Amino acid sequence: MRKIIVILIVLFISVSNLTAQNIKTELDHYFSALAENKQFNGNVLIAENGKVLYQKSFGYADFSTKRxxxxxxxxxxxxxxxxxxxxxxxxxVEKGHLKLEDRAAEYLLDFPFKEVTIKQLLSHTAGLPIYDSLFFPIIAKHPDAVFTNKDLIPAMISQKSTLLFKSGDDFSYNNVNYNILALVIEKISGLSYGAYLEKNIFGPAGMKDTSLSKFFKRVDKNLSERYVVKYPYSEEMQSAETIEEFKVANHFDFQGHGDLISTCEDLLKYDTSLYNGKLLKISTLKQAYTPVLLSNGNDNIQRYGLGWITRENTLMGEIVKHDGGIPGGRTMLLRNLTKHQTIILFDNTANNVIPISDNALTILNGGKVDKPKKSGAKIYGIALAEKGIESGEKTLRKIQKDSLNYYISEGEINSLGYALMFNNKENEAENAFKQNTLLFPSSWNTYDSYGEILLRHGKKQNAIKMYQKSIELNSDNENGKKILEKIAD
Structure with missing residues (x-):
């Protein structure tokens, strides 16, 4: 009998090891395909029960030096x-220094929104004003101004800000909530925000490579630079810091919402310290992982808890996570609490890591996902921009016949059309908008965009037909109605 038990144990261990190896192989196939398609550029770490199952790095940290x-x-x-x-x-809270139902104004005496609670700030149900309304009027007058957390409350007062909604009635994801919380931490602890984290989180968790940043930078030879694809019709990468619309971030040096720099391995240490109770009690974490209800008793739209996005229970288990996005960067920390599974993703070329993490979780739990496909819009756009309309159309026809390896997105082709138009590739842009109507004939927006460029090119009668078709498909297209009324006279 003992011999049979030993044999069964050995078989169980062998099968478990084989399963883990198969999962690791599937994960590698998936991420390698993404990298080949230029749909992932960065680091991935996937762990189970605190042990690394799959870890790999893809692409360049610095495209200019090929690091x-x-x-x-x-x-x-x-x-x-x-x-x-x-x-x-x-x-x-655990130490008794404050309560979740306390009002923030009890600790920040000048804070103008006297009814807002700590819990509402944590759950984005406070309704605070956003950066735009607080600081853009000031930036217009002082274009070199740089703002920190200490400027938030004075700006709220000087701009005579009001709440977006009655606190607790709705949900609005807003970085300002967490900047105010950082001020509360400093007020209660007597430490700077960074010093508090170092003493009470980084140190206990053994996170030696995690710190605050300055405009998402620090002195660090291992820091990955951030990039975006310059044009939808190009594979050329451009530093996120050189893009005009992102330069507004240089005015904001806030803390508490998105300013840490870390590594995959340090985030795994953080994850482990949450699981083993080193940072917070299990009962406290359970509260953090519970969606905060609105005043009407309904879940908030993101099922946001106290600093964590939650998911309704699935067959895979109870999931909590938080993703992040900055110019040229996307991040994800996803945790399957039921099975003690952890997925950490960093991408320094702004690829969307949310669906990637979902697919990785499916693979981790023995499921199958589709092989990543290449962007048909990207391939078509490159041919169109570099070799002309005839080549572009020929390439698009080939892509349409190869649905196994390519996907075609209406939104991507629409973006391609506008990118071509704004960069003086007018004929190519018109072709892109035209092709979109042929590919997606039931979409009102494709006809609206095509009508726009036809009108721009003086093709009034054809533009009228496109706007009429757009409105036929979407009677709520008020902008299309206004343009049609204007040009039909």
Missing amino acids: KNASDSSFPIASITKTFTSTAILQL
Whole structure:
């Protein structure tokens, strides 16, 4: 009998090891295909029960020097930072220094919104004004101004700001909530926000490669630079810091919402410290992972808890996560609490990591996902821009016949058309908008966009037909109605 038991144990271990190896192989196939398609550029770490199952780096940390991403590469973790701010606040709650139902104004005496509670700030149900309304009027007058957390309350007062809605009645994801929480942490602890995190989170968790940043930078030879694709019809990468619309971020040096820099391995240490109770009690974490209800008793739209995005229970288990996004960067920390599974993703070319993490979770739990496909719009756009309309159309026809390896997105082709138009490739842009109507004939927006460029090119009668078709498909297209009324006279 003992011999049979030993044999069964050996068989179980062998099968478990084989399953783990198969999952690792499937994960590698998936991420390697993404990297080949230029749909992932960065680091991935996937763990189960605190042990690394799959870890790999893809692409360049610095495209100009060809320095590659590596296991010790560091990244700005963006809004994953909010989970650290939440952890700090909940530590202060556990120590009896404040309560979740306390009003923020009890600690920040000048804070103008006297009814807003700590819990509402944590759950984005406070209704605070956003950066735009607080600081853009000031930036217009002082274009070199740089703002920190200490400027928030004075700006609220000087701009005579009002709440977006009655606190607790609705949900509005807003970085300002967490900047105010950072001020609360400093007021109660007597430490700077960074010093508090170092003493009470980074140190206990053994996170030696995590720190605050300055405009998403720090002195760090392993820091991955951030990039975006310059045009939808090109594979050329451009530093995110050189893009005009992103330069507004240089005015904001806030803390608490998205300003930490870390590594995959340090985030795994953080994850482990949350699981083993080193940072917070299990009962406190359970509260953090519970969606905060609105005043009408309904879940908020993101099922946001206290610093964590939650999912309704699935067959895979109870999932909590937080993703992050900054110019040229996307991040994800996803945790399957039921099965103690952890997925950490950093991408320094702004690829959307949310569907990637979902697919990785499916593979991790033995499921199958489709092979990543290449962007048909991208391939068509490159041919169109570099070789002309005839070549572009020929390439598009080939792509349409190869649905196994390519996908075609209406939104991507629409964006391609506008990018071509704004960069003086007018004929190519017209072709892109035209092709979109042929590919997606039931979409009102394709006809609206095509009508816009036809009108721009003086093709009034054809433009009228396109706007009429757009309105026929969508009677709520008020802008189309206005344009049609104007040009039909």
